[in-house]
Every structure is written in C-alpha cells, then in structure tokens.
Amino acid sequence: MKRINASKKLFKVESAINLKELKTTYRGLVKEWHPDKFQDEEKKAEAGEVSLKIIDAYHFLVSIAPETKAANLNEYATTITDEKIADYHHKSMLLEVTFTDGNTYEYFGVNRKLFLKFINSKSLSNFGRRNIFNSFLYRKIKKAEVLA
Numbered sequence: 001m002k003r004i005n006a007s008k009k010l011f012k013v014e015s016a017i018n019l020k021e022l023k024t025t026y027r028g029l030v031k032e033w034h035p036d037k038f039q040d041e042e043k044k045a046e047a048g049e050v051s052l053k054i055i056d057a058y059h060f061l062v063s064i065a066p067e068t069k070a071a072n073l074n075e076y077a078t079t080i081t082d083e084k085i086a087d088y089h090h091k092s093m094l095l096e097v098t099f100t101d102g103n104t105y106e107y108f109g110v111n112r113k114l115f116l117k118f119i120n121s122k123s124l125s126n127f128g129r130r131n132i133f134n135s136f137l138y139r140k141i142k143k144a145e146v147l148a
Contacts, residue, residue, distance in 0.1 A: 004064070004108065004137070007057035017065040026058045063139040072140065079103050080133045085124045090115040095132065096141070104142035107132055 008014070011025050033054060035047040062068055069076075083099040090096075095110040095118075110118075110132060121127035 003060065007061050010054065010057045011061060013061070017061055019062065019065050019067050022058065022061055022065070026054065029054045060139075063141075064137060069138075075103075076105075076138075076140070079105075080125075080129055083125075085128065088119070088124070095136075097128065098142070102143070103140060105133075105138050106141050107136040107138045109136050 008017075011022060011029070013022065030051065033047050033050045035044045035051060038044040038047050079099050079101055083101045083103075085097055086100045087098040088096065090110065090112070093109050093111060095107040095115060096104060097107065098104040114131065118124065118127050118132065
C-alpha cells in the first residue's frame with residue numbers, strides 16, 4: 001500500500017486513476033526531470049534517480065488503473081478460474097501468486113491472518129477465488145512465456 005500511495009503522491013493523483021491525465025502528468029514530469037537538462041553533475045545524477053522513480057511509478061499506476069484491469073478482465077478471469085496455483089509468496093501486505101499458465105499477479109492489502117487461512121485451506125484456488133482474487137486490488141506482474 002505504501003507503493004500505491006507514494007506513486008499517487010508523485011503524480012498528484014487523489015482519486016481514481018485516469019490514464020489520459022496520468023500520461024499528461026508523466027510527460028510533464030519526465031521533461032522537468034530529464035538528466036540532460038542539467039549541467040551540474042550532482043543535479044544530473046539526482047535527476048537521473050528521480051526520472052527512474054517517475055518511470056517506475058508511471059508503469060505501476062498504469063498496471064493498477066481501472067482501464068488496464070478492464071482491458072485484461074477476460075484473461076484474468078480465465079486464469080483464476082481455469083488454472084491452479086503454482087507458487088505464492090507473502091511479504092508484509094503483498095501476496096504474489098503464480099498460476100500454472102505462467103501468469104503472476106500481486107494482490108495488495110492481504111494481511112498475514114488471511115494469508116495463513118489461504119495456505120492452510122484444502123484448496124488454494126477455491127479459497128483464493130472466494131476471498132482474495134476478486135476482493136483485493138491486483139496487478140499482473142509477469143506474463144506467461146510463449147513457447148516458440
């Protein structure tokens with residue numbers, strides 16, 4: 001949740017994420033903090049770090065935006081209903097779940113108590129569908145690899 005709040009603060013987003021406004025703000029911030037604008041080496045290095053934060057925050061916010069989730073809803077629904085859970089990791093309030101189709105999703109706000117119920121359930125997939133997958137903010141972090 002800290003990452004969400006920090007990213008929103010950087011882009012001055014107070015309510016729902018609008019991709020068009022986000023893109024406009026992103027372009028302005030990148031222009032403002034582009035390292036080539038600065039002559040001083042210290043300022044140039046600082047601008048490089050800030051630029052990387054801006055780029056990372058932009059991609060993060062795009063991945064959790066309602067428009068992005070809506071565009072990928074069919075694929076997400078297929079993954080959580082048809083695929084089994086291959087792996088999972090929990091750290092702080094973040095649950096990372098990898099499915100057998102190779103897709104990996106992050107779920108934000110999953111507390112330790114719910115995670116313990118999840119790992120102790122008879123069926124991880126059923127418990128996840130009922131209590132996590134459609135209840136928490138999520139984003140896709142890794143796509144399934146395509147075999148050639």
